[in-house]
Amino acid sequence: MSSIPAKAGFKIHTRVGSQTAGLADLPALQRAVADANGGMPDSFRPEVELMLWLRADGKALWGWQLPRPGFKTRKLEPGELRPELAHVMGLLASLDHKDTVLDPFAGYGSIVRECLQGFHCQEVIGVEFSEHLVPHLKSIPHLIAKHGDAARLPHIETRSVDRVITDPPWGKFEPKTPEHLEHLYYEAMIQMHRVLRIKGCIVMLTSVDYIPKLASEIGFTIEKQYNVLVNGQKATLYKLRKLAA
Numbered sequence: 702m703s704s705i706p707a708k709a710g711f712k713i714h715t716r717v718g719s720q721t722a723g724l725a726d727l728p729a730l731q732r733a734v735a736d737a738n739g740g741m742p743d744s745f746r747p748e749v750e751l752m753l754w755l756r757a758d759g760k761a762l763w764g765w766q767l768p769r770p771g772f773k774t775r776k777l778e779p780g781e782l783r784p785e786l787a788h789v790m791g792l793l794a795s796l797d798h799k800d801t802v803l804d805p806f807a808g809y810g811s812i813v814r815e816c817l818q819g820f821h822c823q824e825v826i827g828v829e830f831s832e833h834l835v836p837h838l839k840s841i842p843h844l845i846a847k848h849g850d851a852a853r854l855p856h857i858e859t860r861s862v863d864r865v866i867t868d869p870p871w872g873k874f875e876p877k878t879p880e881h882l883e884h885l886y887y888e889a890m891i892q893m894h895r896v897l898r899i900k901g902c903i904v905m906l907t908s909v910d911y912i913p914k915l916a917s918e919i920g921f922t923i924e925k926q927y928n929v930l931v932n933g934q935k936a937t938l939y940k941l942r943k944l945a946a
């Protein structure tokens with residue numbers, strides 16, 4: 702909180718559970734922020750927006766609510782990941798603008814768009830199997846968009862990619878049997894291992910439970926793992942590091 706601009710006019714948003722709600726202690730909170738920061742409450746044109754969220758599980762979240770750049774306000778397609786979550790995946794991957802990034806399950810391109818527009822990565826490749834989604838990818842400026850199969854990737858050179866950031870199918874809506882889906886993950890993770898440079902990493906969002914098993918079979922170590930809720934569905938965000946061969 703110390704990094705917000707000094708003497709900035711601020712507004713505090715408050716939520717209780719899933720609802721926006723007023724808070725009896727708001728004036729005291731405003732005074733505390735004003736004392737720390739030197740600014741004044743300003744509901745009309747605040748420079749800084751803060752959020753206090755009292756969750757139903759008894760935990761409280763307190764932080765700086767960042768503004769949304771224009772490219773994050775477009776209407777999302779069904780199943781498309783929110784750009785904020787795609788951004789968190791980029792942060793978890795420690796993305797650098799010099800990185801070559803691949804999403805082999807690119808869908809409508811939320812992750813690859815964030816890599817280009819949010820992190821300004823130089824080379825971003827999106828691969829998607831469904832033909833009807835490929836034009837969406839091709840419309841994203843500077844993206845290398847490919848129609849292809851994540852389990853094959855013949856067009857991507859061995860050890861040419863720094864980061865794989867991806868959100869593969871979760872098996873909820875696709876007509877795949879669980880065995881087919883696990884096989885797809887296995888083959889796709891072998892390809893990710895092949896195309897990644899030594900010590901490259903994967904950041905993957907999924908609800909399947911066999912990632913630890915596949916990671917150790919294929920040659921990745923789990924560096925970080927977070928349980929998340931995505932549209933009410935339980936999922937896990939993994940950071941996997943490629944082990945030196």
Ligand SMILES: C[S@@+](CC[C@H](N)C(=O)[O-])C[C@H]1O[C@@H](n2cnc3c(N)ncnc32)[C@H](O)[C@@H]1O
Nearest residue numbers: 781782806808809810811830831850851868870
């Ligand atoms: C969970 S969605 C990804 C959504 C994406 N993150 C977005 O924001 O639009 C998974 C995507 O993987 C694609 N897919 C399924 N099997 C594939 C395969 N073998 N190779 C490449 N893409 C595949 C699906 O068509 C779907 O678009």
